[in-house]
Amino acid sequence: MKIAWLTDLHLNFVCETEVNKLCDVILSTDSDAILITGDIASARQLCRQLEYLATRLIMPIYFVLGNHDYYGSSIKQLNSDVGRLAKKNPYLVWLSRSGVIQLSPDTCLIGHEGLADGRLGDPLGSTVVLNDYFHIEELRQPTKELRINVQNKLGDAAARSLRKQLKSVVAAGYRKIIVALHVPPFPEACWHLGQNTDDNFLPHFGCKATGAVLKAFMLKHTDIDMSIYCSHTHSGGYARVLPNLQVYTSGAEYRDPRISGIIHISFKIESTLSFK
Numbered sequence: 001m002k003i004a005w006l007t008d009l010h011l012n013f014v015c016e017t018e019v020n021k022l023c024d025v026i027l028s029t030d031s032d033a034i035l036i037t038g039d040i041a042s043a044r045q046l047c048r049q050l051e052y053l054a055t056r057l058i059m060p061i062y063f064v065l066g067n068h069d070y071y072g073s074s075i076k077q078l079n080s081d082v083g084r085l086a087k088k089n090p091y092l093v094w095l096s097r098s099g100v101i102q103l104s105p106d107t108c109l110i111g112h113e114g115l116a117d118g119r120l121g122d123p124l125g126s127t128v129v130l131n132d133y134f135h136i137e138e139l140r141q142p143t144k145e146l147r148i149n150v151q152n153k154l155g156d157a158a159a160r161s162l163r164k165q166l167k168s169v170v171a172a173g174y175r176k177i178i179v180a181l182h183v184p185p186f187p188e189a190c191w192h193l194g195q196n197t198d199d200n201f202l203p204h205f206g207c208k209a210t211g212a213v214l215k216a217f218m219l220k221h222t223d224i225d226m227s228i229y230c231s232h233t234h235s236g237g238y239a240r241v242l243p244n245l246q247v248y249t250s251g252a253e254y255r256d257p258r259i260s261g262i263i264h265i266s267f268k269i270e271s272t273l274s275f276k
């Protein structure tokens with residue numbers, strides 16, 4: 001089985017011709033499915049773009065959302081819209097709501113948005129202000145402290161979802177797990193220009209809550225292998241967090257949607273990735 005991994009496409013920045021070129025490239029890989037780890041389009045275009053991809057590609061599209069997908073809306077409203085869309089379109093599989101996906105007898109796929117939870121680095125001292133805090137309703141707060149509190153709660157919700165999915169993984173007896181996230185779950189997986197992100201940016205670029213759940217699980221289950229796929233920072237890199245836990249963070253560029261890599265699923269997870 002071959003899965004084409006894409007992320008941070010930002011399709012609202014390109015025309016339909018460019019979207020069609022991307023679809024043609026995906027189809028040329030003879031992939032069996034697609035994995036998108038967030039930032040597909042802004043809220044206004046998201047559902048339309050997802051439907052168009054499903055119509056053109058006619059294969060399972062496993063996806064999570066990213067922070068940019070919520071721009072111009074609220075997390076609550078967009079989640080409702082995407083939930084309705086995924087229910088009616090069999091090709092669109094929203095991993096935050098789908099539960100565990102079997103890819104092979106010993107390999108499964110789980111995922112969640114896992115948006116930045118404002119816990120890594122120096123949250124209160126950070127001078128970084130993302131557009132998220134103006135364009136996503138829940139994050140538009142009068143003080144930094146109130147906004148961080150909202151982010152903390154979002155991170156905790158993501159961690160609960162992953163914990164529930166991991167229980168199902170154990171019950172089913174899978175030995176290899178692919179995890180799709182938008183935001184890197186560990187500081188060592190947050191990259192910028194070939195270096196790990198500093199404490200000023202980490203509160204906005206990582207999710208400590210999801211990382212804690214995933215790392216604790218893998219420390220307990222040393223007979224299971226986990227590969228995490230994420231992006232968000234638009235810089236690529238690889239991190240080996242534990243002997244049985246690795247993270248692929250893909251690079252990306254605005255107005256240049258492309259395949260990040262091909263994930264080969266057999267009895268062993270092998271990845272051919274092109275970092276940007």
